[in-house]
Amino acid sequence: MSSSRAASTVLLLASLAAPAVAGSAPIAIDVDLREAPRSLVHAKLVIPASPGPLTLVYPQWIPGEHGPSGPIRDLAGVRFRAGGADLAWQRDPLDMYAFRLDVPAGADAVEASLDYLAPVVAANFTAGRSTTAALAVLSWNTVALYPQGASPEALSFAPSVTLPDGWRYGTALEGATESGSTVRFAPVSLVRLVDSPLVASANFTRVELPGSDRPHSIDVVADSPGALTLPPGFADAYARLVGEAGALFGARHYRHYDWLLTLSDNVEHFGLEHHESSDNRLGERTLLEEPWRKALASLLAHEYVHSWNGKYRRPAGLVRADYQQPFDTGLLWVYEGLTQYLRELLPARAGLWSDEYGRERLALIAANLEYQAGRRWRPLQDTAAAAQVLFGVPSYWRSWRRGADFYDESVLIWMEVDARLRAGSKGARSLDDFCHAFYGGAEHLDALEETGPEVRPYGFDDVVAALSGVGAGDWKALLEDRLSSKSEHAPLAGLEAAGWKLVFDDKPNAALADRQALDGGRDLSYSLGIDVDKEGTVRDVRVGSPADQAGVAPGAKLVAVDGLAWSGDRLGEAVAASAQRQVPIELLVRQGELFRTYRVDYHGGARYPHLVRTAGADLLTAMQAPRVRPATAGRRGGAAR
Ligand SMILES: [Zn+2]
Numbered sequence: 001m002s003s004s005r006a007a008s009t010v011l012l013l014a015s016l017a018a019p020a021v022a023g024s025a026p027i028a029i030d031v032d033l034r035e036a037p038r039s040l041v042h043a044k045l046v047i048p049a050s051p052g053p054l055t056l057v058y059p060q061w062i063p064g065e066h067g068p069s070g071p072i073r074d075l076a077g078v079r080f081r082a083g084g085a086d087l088a089w090q091r092d093p094l095d096m097y098a099f100r101l102d103v104p105a106g107a108d109a110v111e112a113s114l115d116y117l118a119p120v121v122a123a124n125f126t127a128g129r130s131t132t133a134a135l136a137v138l139s140w141n142t143v144a145l146y147p148q149g150a151s152p153e154a155l156s157f158a159p160s161v162t163l164p165d166g167w168r169y170g171t172a173l174e175g176a177t178e179s180g181s182t183v184r185f186a187p188v189s190l191v192r193l194v195d196s197p198l199v200a201s202a203n204f205t206r207v208e209l210p211g212s213d214r215p216h217s218i219d220v221v222a223d224s225p226g227a228l229t230l231p232p233g234f235a236d237a238y239a240r241l242v243g244e245a246g247a248l249f250g251a252r253h254y255r256h257y258d259w260l261l262t263l264s265d266n267v268e269h270f271g272l273e274h275h276e277s278s279d280n281r282l283g284e285r286t287l288l289e290e291p292w293r294k295a296l297a298s299l300l301a302h303e304y305v306h307s308w309n310g311k312y313r314r315p316a317g318l319v320r321a322d323y324q325q326p327f328d329t330g331l332l333w334v335y336e337g338l339t340q341y342l343r344e345l346l347p348a349r350a351g352l353w354s355d356e357y358g359r360e361r362l363a364l365i366a367a368n369l370e371y372q373a374g375r376r377w378r379p380l381q382d383t384a385a386a387a388q389v390l391f392g393v394p395s396y397w398r399s400w401r402r403g404a405d406f407y408d409e410s411v412l413i414w415m416e417v418d419a420r421l422r423a424g425s426k427g428a429r430s431l432d433d434f435c436h437a438f439y440g441g442a443e444h445l446d447a448l449e450e451t452g453p454e455v456r457p458y459g460f461d462d463v464v465a466a467l468s469g470v471g472a473g474d475w476k477a478l479l480e481d482r483l484s485s486k487s488e489h490a491p492l493a494g495l496e497a498a499g500w501k502l503v504f505d506d507k508p509n510a511a512l513a514d515r516q517a518l519d520g521g522r523d524l525s526y527s528l529g530i531d532v533d534k535e536g537t538v539r540d541v542r543v544g545s546p547a548d549q550a551g552v553a554p555g556a557k558l559v560a561v562d563g564l565a566w567s568g569d570r571l572g573e574a575v576a577a578s579a580q581r582q583v584p585i586e587l588l589v590r591q592g593e594l595f596r597t598y599r600v601d602y603h604g605g606a607r608y609p610h611l612v613r614t615a616g617a618d619l620l621t622a623m624q625a626p627r628v629r630p631a632t633a634g635r636r637g638g639a640a641r
Helices: 005-015 190-194 234-249 290-305 337-349 355-370 380-385 408-424 431-440 445-451 460-470 475-484 493-497 510-519 546-550 568-580 619-624
Strands: 027-032 040-048 052-057 075-082 085-087 089-092 095-103 109-117 135-138 156-162 168-171 177-179 182-184 198-201 204-208 216-222 257-263 270-273 277-282 313-315 456-458 500-505 522-524 530-532 538-541 557-561 585-591 594-600 608-613
Touching: 052 109, 075 095, 085 095, 135 216, 135 257, 156 190, 168 204, 168 216, 168 257, 198 204, 198 216, 198 257, 204 234, 216 234, 234 290, 234 337, 234 431, 257 290, 270 290, 277 290, 290 337, 290 510, 337 355, 337 408, 337 619, 355 408, 355 500, 355 510, 355 608, 355 619, 380 408, 380 475, 408 431, 408 460, 408 475, 408 493, 408 619, 431 460, 460 475, 493 500, 510 522, 522 568, 546 594, 557 568, 568 585
Parallel strands: 027 156, 216 257, 257 277, 313 456
Antiparallel strands: 027 040, 040 109, 052 095, 075 085, 075 109, 089 095, 135 198, 156 182, 168 198, 177 182, 204 216, 270 277, 500 608, 522 530, 530 538, 557 585, 585 594
């Protein structure tokens, strides 16, 4: 944990520099998506240059992905020309993202052409599957080169995209002019370009949200026309999310906001935040099925909050001079963690899910962390510092390794801060006041129109100072303790201070049931100690659990339960009946070439997490209460129903 107040000032000045180099021609970037349906994206760039050595770099450290995820291995057909002749090039042997060439005398520009081999296999985030036969998501960094050492904030790019016949598009880029199937956009800095992806498909609909002082829309592309069918009240429900976020933060730092939403079973499923838009990807039937719609509310709320927490206010270690500089991700427990906390509250406030469903989600988060054995060796702070190696880690021994826990564990920590602020002020102050002070500020739509979105970096001490401005408390000591703790127990003090406690019983958890409905798996983490996918493969074994003690290995495939062919239902029934039987549950598994029976000596019955009330004041319901709508009106209605 470090304070970076001095660094903040320098970076703040850098980020406020003029948005484009006056007098220098923009870099033209023309992207051809007509072969995107067969996983090929073509691009041509014209880069103003002077005679002499020139190094062009490909973006490596991608904002919001928190790591060096620029997909350089999928770049092919790279060719440079100047003055009508091909130029020789060499890769920098110490930097895979750098191409060295010499610009000949008399040339004033280099033409670069390249293909991006749009992935057909899974990979992390935008470096993964982003095109299908019916749609494409274009992340401009996947096709961009720029002169080494130049500031992406100061470089101007003039973008265009050519679409397959009949395709339409959504993007936060402005000033579009169309000519045939080619769309040209107004020049923007490289920062704005990388921050403004584009979705396109023949299956496209744009949902405008009513009732705000600036445009908000959800731009949907899908693998089939039927996937675009909106549930009743969809636009109004998300308009309430916009209203609740506005009431929470008090100011918006974007000119307009576009949720780009891709619905396909053949792309990666994740969200990536941008300042005036976000790239959100879920299954094809998201709008049609209830569990998916809840997942949508969660995803869209999370990415939207990032416009304030992550884009406008950003840890100084994530504000870099260009895309080649490593990130310091140590403050992701604020950037991602507080976003995750607000993701749990805002959908309840907007009526996208019920308070009770919100509690089931929180119970699942708390239980998962309570059963995270790796917390004995890896403190939360290390999960943030090591984010770049923890994203996308496989599921085996996850509870011992720990994953990107700075998301979910921070939910509990920010709830503790919130509960302390509320209790200490008898309900007069809350974490909402911190959000208003730290992420809000004055409305400045005019300035926004002129300069575009602004970045204000911060360090740990800035967070502590802002909390102290809202309510008395040793916030520094509290946060440092939670971040460095190696307690084997999850930090549940906030939940308890909010009037609720974590319990386990045999009733299914509603949020877990939704997750299992989506992926077909069986999560028996809190009973047997295994999480099984729909094929019967053991995704993980919880350290210290009955399955762990019996010797079951992650990756093993269940073949039979108590001598009968494996099925998810049979496994669930055996666990449910375990309290009434004296003998262990017998699991026949295949592990590689070996078949083996494990006797799991478990007799606790089905166990699922829930929250129940304690004697104290119910602060959690106050946290979930809408700020805009009357608490009595339609709390259970909306798009999620
Ligand atoms: Zn996030």
